[in-house]
Amino acid sequence: MFKKINEFRKTKVFKHFISQPLAVGALIVITLLFLGAVFAPLIAPQNPYEMEKLSLSESLLPPVWMEGGQYPYILGTDVQGRGVFSTILYGSRTSFIVGFSVVTISGLLGGGVGLFAGFFGGIFDSIVMRTADTVLSFSKTLIAMLLLGIFRNSSIALVILAIVISDWVQYARTIRGEVLSVKEEEYVLASQAIGGTNMRTIFKHVLPNSISPLLVVGAVDFGIAVMLEATLSFLGVGVPVTQPSLGMMISQGRNYLYAGKWWLIVFPGLTLMAIVFSLNLISDWLRDEIDPKVKNI
Amino acid sequence: MSAYIGRRILQGILVLFLVSFIAFIIFQYLGDPVMTLAGRYATQAQRAEVREALGLNEPFYVQYFNFLKNALQGNFGMSYVTRVPVMELILERLPASIELAFVAESFAVILGISFGVFVSANPKNIISKILMTGSLFGVSLPTFLVGILLIYLFSIVLGIMPSSGRGETITIFNFWRSGLLTIDGWRHIIMPAFTLGMFQMALLFRITRGSMLEVLGAEYVRTAWAKGLKGKRVLFKHALRNALIPVVTMIGLQFGQLIGFAIVTESIFQWPGAGNLLLNSLYESDFPVVATYVIIVALIVVMLNVIVDISYAFLNPKIRYK
Numbered sequence: 109m110f111k112k113i114n115e116f117r118k119t120k121v122f123k124h125f126i127s128q129p130l131a132v133g134a135l136i137v138i139t140l141l142f143l144g145a146v147f148a149p150l151i152a153p154q155n156p157y158e159m160e161k162l163s164l165s166e167s168l169l170p171p172v173w174m175e176g177g178q179y180p181y182i183l184g185t186d187v188q189g190r191g192v193f194s195t196i197l198y199g200s201r202t203s204f205i206v207g208f209s210v211v212t213i214s215g216l217l218g219g220g221v222g223l224f225a226g227f228f229g230g231i232f233d234s235i236v237m238r239t240a241d242t243v244l245s246f247s248k249t250l251i252a253m254l255l256l257g258i259f260r261n262s263s264i265a266l267v268i269l270a271i272v273i274s275d276w277v278q279y280a281r282t283i284r285g286e287v288l289s290v291k292e293e294e295y296v297l298a299s300q301a302i303g304g305t306n307m308r309t310i311f312k313h314v315l316p317n318s319i320s321p322l323l324v325v326g327a328v329d330f331g332i333a334v335m336l337e338a339t340l341s342f343l344g345v346g347v348p349v350t351q352p353s354l355g356m357m358i359s360q361g362r363n364y365l366y367a368g369k370w371w372l373i374v375f376p377g378l379t380l381m382a383i384v385f386s387l388n389l390i391s392d393w394l395r396d397e398i399d400p401k402v403k404n405i
Numbered sequence: 406m407s408a409y410i411g412r413r414i415l416q417g418i419l420v421l422f423l424v425s426f427i428a429f430i431i432f433q434y435l436g437d438p439v440m441t442l443a444g445r446y447a448t449q450a451q452r453a454e455v456r457e458a459l460g461l462n463e464p465f466y467v468q469y470f471n472f473l474k475n476a477l478q479g480n481f482g483m484s485y486v487t488r489v490p491v492m493e494l495i496l497e498r499l500p501a502s503i504e505l506a507f508v509a510e511s512f513a514v515i516l517g518i519s520f521g522v523f524v525s526a527n528p529k530n531i532i533s534k535i536l537m538t539g540s541l542f543g544v545s546l547p548t549f550l551v552g553i554l555l556i557y558l559f560s561i562v563l564g565i566m567p568s569s570g571r572g573e574t575i576t577i578f579n580f581w582r583s584g585l586l587t588i589d590g591w592r593h594i595i596m597p598a599f600t601l602g603m604f605q606m607a608l609l610f611r612i613t614r615g616s617m618l619e620v621l622g623a624e625y626v627r628t629a630w631a632k633g634l635k636g637k638r639v640l641f642k643h644a645l646r647n648a649l650i651p652v653v654t655m656i657g658l659q660f661g662q663l664i665g666f667a668i669v670t671e672s673i674f675q676w677p678g679a680g681n682l683l684l685n686s687l688y689e690s691d692f693p694v695v696a697t698y699v700i701i702v703a704l705i706v707v708m709l710n711v712i713v714d715i716s717y718a719f720l721n722p723k724i725r726y727k
Contacts, residue, residue, distance in 0.1 A: 242420050245658060245706050247665025254699065257687030258435060335547045339669060342549045343684065358550065365557055373557070377550045385545040392541075 131393035134386035141383055145200040152194035153180035157352060162189040168364065171371050184371040186360065192371055196379050198352035202264065203334045203383060209268045210275055210333035211326050217272070218279025219322055225280065226287030226318075227310055237284070240277035248274045248332075249339060256345040267346050271336055275329065282325050286318035293317070320398045327391030331384040338380055354380045406718055413714045417707040424703035429472045432482070432696040481697040486689050491697045495679055500581045501571055502671070502678035506663055508585075508594055509602035514656060517606040518649075521613025525621060526640055536610070543607025548666045552600040552673035559596065567593050569675035597674040601666055605659060612655050616648040623647075650717075657713030661706045 144151060156162070166189040169178050183192040225233040243251075252270040256262060290296065291314060299309045338355030340346030347353045354376045361372025447455070463471075475481070481491040520540075524533040560568035571584045572593035584590030620626060621644055629639045668680035675681070679698065686694035 238416065242423075245661045245710050246702075247662045249665030250661075250668065250702070253665075253668065253684075253687070254695070257684075258431060258692075258695065260690075331545065339547055339549055343669065343672060345687065355549075358553065362553055365553065366561060368561070370557060373550075373553060377554070380550065381542075381546060384547075385541065388541055388545050 128393055130389050134389035137382055138386040138390065141200060142204060144197050145204045148197035148201055152197045154191050154194050156190035156195040156198060164189055168369055183375045186372055187364065192375050195352055195357055196354065196376055199354045199357055199376065200379055202347060202351060202353045203337060205264060206268055206337040207330045207334045210271050211330050213272050214276040214329065215279050215322060215326055218276035219283050222280035222283035223287055223310065223315060226284035227291055227314060236280060240281050243274045243277045248336060252336060252340055253343065253345055256340060262346060262348045264347050264351065267337055267340060271333055278325055278329070279322060282321050283318055286321055287314055290314050290318045324391050324395045324398060327387055327394055331387035334383050409718055410715055413711055417711045420707050421703055425473060425476060425700060428696040428699045429469050431692055432472065433468060435692050476700060482693045484694050485691045491693045494694060495682065495697055495701060498677060498679040498682050500583065501676060502667060502680060504583065504585055505594065505597055505601060505676060505678060506667055508598040510605065510663065512598055513602035513605035513609055517609030518613050518652065520610045521617060522640065522645060524614050525617035540607040540610050543603050548600060548604065548669045549673055551603060552670060555596045555600060566596055571677060597670050597676055601670040604666060605663065608659065609652060609655065613648065613652050616651050617644060620644045620648040654713055654717055657709055660709050664702055
């Protein structure tokens, strides 16, 4: 085990990684946030969604370091007496669930469709690409908002679905472009020449050689999905009110902003930003690592 | 090239048909068209009359055809809530949205491209490094958060900016209520426009920078330097002109995203635009307004895409000579 770790420490990837303080910092931040979300019930001083444990006499308390702040409400409380710190931990669970689900489903769906479209070409390819162009020219936010707003029964699963419906196309486009160049490589032709079936060629040769850019797309997309869920919940068409969500916290806190209760917005906002910002930094680093030629967009 | 343009226009029309079909389903099946025309408080007899007049017993395709015919004449029925023709409602709100989008986009394009050129020309400069980090914030901050924090900082803490509405407006040409002709209007538009344009600006900045770096390494730019041309001339006349092609395409293609963000921005700043109208209509299940909004947005996006494709064909010789 230790030998393996030591070997890894000598590899190029590790050396590059450690020489990028920003990427290392981002990875640490996102890991901490992720652990906080996973172990929320253990870390959080209270369960903000257990109604009977909330007390209105403790509502709208400022953070502990300010006058009137009370332990254990480190970051203050909202109007219902929910601790902001605890709610953030529970809320970021929703963010991570949506992010992981969207990236996994879109990646598998889009990646699969793009892989076959690129390899076989023809009419299937044209239909997929035209659909992708069309979906891309409309806003993801708008499509998700319309779907959720029209059908009105909100749940995390529906939010995920509403995002995936327009999100898979970028995976499809990315892998298709890669496949188009990979399938002209000699090893692919060789595989076909010795009688390998299409399926064998696709999964054994084309897929492993064209999948790496999807990692970059996935990292950026994770952040976008998290941001989109927050936006939808902020607008009141996202996850149900009974579900903790960073976007909803901000939306509810907004009413108390004029009264100077800034902690209701600033802390969930910072958490949201930290998630998206670290994911963007990691994807930047991944991009440089995978293909230094790719434009820095 | 005319075949290429023809194909693009045909595709655009196909997309519009698809969207109109979706809008038709929202309008006819999710909403209640009888209520659209007769209003929420109509009597049974009035409803039966309307049902007869609408031909709701006609086959599906006849109904769709009638919907299209009405849509082409700009007739989308009445709002459930306000009982005003939907088209009128949206047209009244559109100028506010267009002005906001225009100011936001101008701000994004001018600053985004300038920053991109500056950073590509002075990569080691400290300002460049600040701008690069700033752009990462720009693409990481959710629109709604930026808006709220701006309101908190400038309207509540400092108290120097208005937090909502359009301010004083002046009506021009009898139908266009403009906020861009008064100082008060400008004071109101600055924060929403910044909120809406920030993401675009950061994106355009990063694309311009990438594109410029690529072009600056090209042979013809080196030739221009070798000829002894001045820095500014090389930068703007030789490099920027070629670097702008992907940027211009991006501006066109990003417009759909702008519409999405505009809804969020309008909601935060209580901007009386079409996006805010859509959001309220969704809350109130006012389906005629939603369906009409979808069609209008699709029309704008498809037209812009066709224009971008055509101008791209003119700019790019690879397509021009196909």
